[in-house]
Amino acid sequence: MKSTFDRVLLVQQEGELANYTMALLDEIGFRHVVHSSDIQQAEKLWRHALEKKKPFQLVVCDDDVVGGCLTLQTSIAPCPFVVFSHVTNAENLRLAAKIGLHGLIFRPYGRAQLERALKAVLA
Numbered sequence: 001m002k003s004t005f006d007r008v009l010l011v012q013q014e015g016e017l018a019n020y021t022m023a024l025l026d027e028i029g030f031r032h033v034v035h036s037s038d039i040q041q042a043e044k045l046w047r048h049a050l051e052k053k054k055p056f057q058l059v060v061c062d063d064d065v066v067g068g069c070l071t072l073q074t075s076i077a078p079c080p081f082v083v084f085s086h087v088t089n090a091e092n093l094r095l096a097a098k099i100g101l102h103g104l105i106f107r108p109y110g111r112a113q114l115e116r117a118l119k120a121v122l123a
Contacts, residue, residue, distance in 0.1 A: 082121060
């Protein structure tokens, strides 16, 4: 998958899951992925990237991350934003539509699910 997104911010607090997701992103073709394990660190990385004039073009965030992915999504908008969730229910889908998430992926996920969500964001 050819990506027009050069810089990706991944926000996941679980180390093994973050490594798995980074490996999937690499397989799909995303080469510049920066990982953060919490929202405060992610916001600092976001501001630093803006100051260096190398902004992130996509955020991939776990909904279980401490501080809340919705907090991050509202503080960095507008930016394509993909969220991982462990709960598949109508409420999550309504919330995703309401706040303008570009993608919602339910765990467990693999390359195919991640790639589909990213293709939708790229479209």
